[in-house]
Amino acid sequence: MDIALDRPRWRFTADYLFHPRVNAGVEINPAADEITVRGNVRVLAEKRVVPNVSLGTSSDRLGSPAHTQCYYMTVAKSLPGLPIAPYGSINYSEWEDGWTFPFGTNIMLGRGLSALLMNDGRKPHAALNYDSGRGWGLSALYIWFEHPGLALTIGF
Numbered sequence: 001m002d003i004a005l006d007r008p009r010w011r012f013t014a015d016y017l018f019h020p021r022v023n024a025g026v027e028i029n030p031a032a033d034e035i036t037v038r039g040n041v042r043v044l045a046e047k048r049v050v051p052n053v054s055l056g057t058s059s060d061r062l063g064s065p066a067h068t069q070c071y072y073m074t075v076a077k078s079l080p081g082l083p084i085a086p087y088g089s090i091n092y093s094e095w096e097d098g099w100t101f102p103f104g105t106n107i108m109l110g111r112g113l114s115a116l117l118m119n120d121g122r123k124p125h126a127a128l129n130y131d132s133g134r135g136w137g138l139s140a141l142y143i144w145f146e147h148p149g150l151a152l153t154i155g156f
């Protein structure tokens with residue numbers, strides 16, 4: 001990502017799916033000399049009238065200092081008949097020693113493309129995502145609506 005801050009400039013993550021509802025992994029931020037844990041547990045799987053509910057932890061939001069974590073609960077729901085899935089979270093930030101309320105919407109554009117518009121509880125971001133359907137994906141990022149970035153996802 002094209003940004004002056006060390007922590008988000010280069011970021012590598014590796015996650016393992018222990019169960020269809022449980023994943024855990026590490027995040028490595030080499031410019032900040034940091035390795036942190038991350039993980040997610042899906043408490044409720046989305047159904048026709050039931051939202052997806054998950055609990056998790058990861059590094060605190062972009063721009064936060066190294067070695068700060070966040071802990072969150074996220075509720076998300078696809079809207080029937082529409083290509084969108086809004087979400088909202090309650091997030092405890094170690095950096096702020098307090099709560100933030102991230103939210104956003106994923107918009108399915110077709111042919112493996114989607115757009116994610118979000119607010120991390122303080123600042124907005126956007127991503128245009130491509131999922132190949134063959135274990136890899138690419139995202140064009142626009143962090144804080146100021147800084148461009150790219151993300152490559154590889155699954156195996």
